[in-house]
Amino acid sequence: MGAIKSLVRKYKPTHKDHEHFNEIAFTHFYRTHNQHIRNVLFRLGVEDELDDLVQTTFIKAWKNIDQIIQSEHIKSWLSKIAVHSAYDFFRKNKKFKLVDCEPEMLEKPSRPNRDDKDLALEALNKLSFDHRTVIVLCFIEEYTLQETAEILELPIGTVKSRLARAKHAIQTYLEDMGVTL
Amino acid sequence: MKNANHHQEDKLASFLKTNAPIAPAGTKAQEVLCKNLIFKESFLNPWLFPILATVSLITASLLFLVLSEENHKIPSANEVSSSKILYETFIANKESNNIDELYVDWDLLAENI
Numbered sequence: 001m002g003a004i005k006s007l008v009r010k011y012k013p014t015h016k017d018h019e020h021f022n023e024i025a026f027t028h029f030y031r032t033h034n035q036h037i038r039n040v041l042f043r044l045g046v047e048d049e050l051d052d053l054v055q056t057t058f059i060k061a062w063k064n065i066d067q068i069i070q071s072e073h074i075k076s077w078l079s080k081i082a083v084h085s086a087y088d089f090f091r092k093n094k095k096f097k098l099v100d101c102e103p104e105m106l107e108k109p110s111r112p113n114r115d116d117k118d119l120a121l122e123a124l125n126k127l128s129f130d131h132r133t134v135i136v137l138c139f140i141e142e143y144t145l146q147e148t149a150e151i152l153e154l155p156i157g158t159v160k161s162r163l164a165r166a167k168h169a170i171q172t173y174l175e176d177m178g179v180t181l
Numbered sequence: 182m183k184n185a186n187h188h189q190e191d192k193l194a195s196f197l198k199t200n201a202p203i204a205p206a207g208t209k210a211q212e213v214l215c216k217n218l219i220f221k222e223s224f225l226n227p228w229l230f231p232i233l234a235t236v237s238l239i240t241a242s243l244l245f246l247v248l249s250e251e252n253h254k255i256p257s258a259n260e261v262s263s264s265k266i267l268y269e270t271f272i273a274n275k276e277s278n279n280i281d282e283l284y285v286d287w288d289l290l291a292e293n294i
Contacts, residue, residue, distance in 0.1 A: 023220055030215065034207050042204030050204060055215050062219055120200035139194040140201045167193060174196070181192040 043136045080151040131166035
């Protein structure tokens with residue numbers, strides 16, 4: 001990404017067709033990160049509006065592409081935009097419980113013997129947005145606690161406590177479903 | 182105890198990582214739409230209105246000038262010379278007392294002056 005950015009900067013003032021050049025750079029940027037962003041949003045519970053939120057994320061990202069200083073941070077920076085877009089969306093549409101919830105609040109499973117993928121998705125669906133986000137970022141996307149704290153703009157202590165509670169909730173759910181880890 | 186917790190956490194992370202839902206792939210149409218929203222928008226940039234306004238103002242001024250010129254049209258060289266010939270012919274006929282030729286088409290003269 002650093003290479004693309006430096007090329008855009010280098011050519012933008014002099015290149016006769018810089019708009020076309022930017023389009024090429026954007027296409028590369030979009031194709032490189034599209035599936036990652038789709039997965040992050042999908043794992044956060046965005047389904048029907050997935051395409052719209054992917055679009056919103058890329059538009060916001062491209063408009064602020066100058067904010068990126070180091071290319072190795074591009075993935076977490078994009079994830080941050082995606083997570084905040086998803087949060088805004090859920091808050092506006094009130095489609096998700098955004099507050100923390102106790103494990104006891106989770107519904108007890110009614111149909112055992114489901115496939116592991118279904119169980120993982122169901123376990124995620126049982127979590128609040130806040131808990132789900134830390135699980136997705138730390139366990140699935142494999143960001144460090146520090147990176148997760150930066151993405152969510154939270155103190156690292158808050159991330160740790162949310163992770164502990166979310167983990168406990170998921171473990172309880174999976175144990176109830178007969179999954180032994 | 183701490184190690185056991187870590188081990189449990191690793192197993193949970195591994196379970197979730199392996200079985201994490203995967204989003205359906207995006208389509209080419211979505212990519213094109215996204216590009217259009219970013220790059221076609223620049224057509225409606227903040228400079229567009231001032232540029233259009235300036236061009237319109239210049240066009241209106243030029244049109245006004247052209248129309249004003251039409252109203253105060255200066256006779257062409259041909260028109261001046263034909264009037265001159267007509268007048269000189271009249272003077273010449275008058276001087277030679279050629280009465281028959283003294284008739285002047287004043288309307289034609291007026292048109293040409």
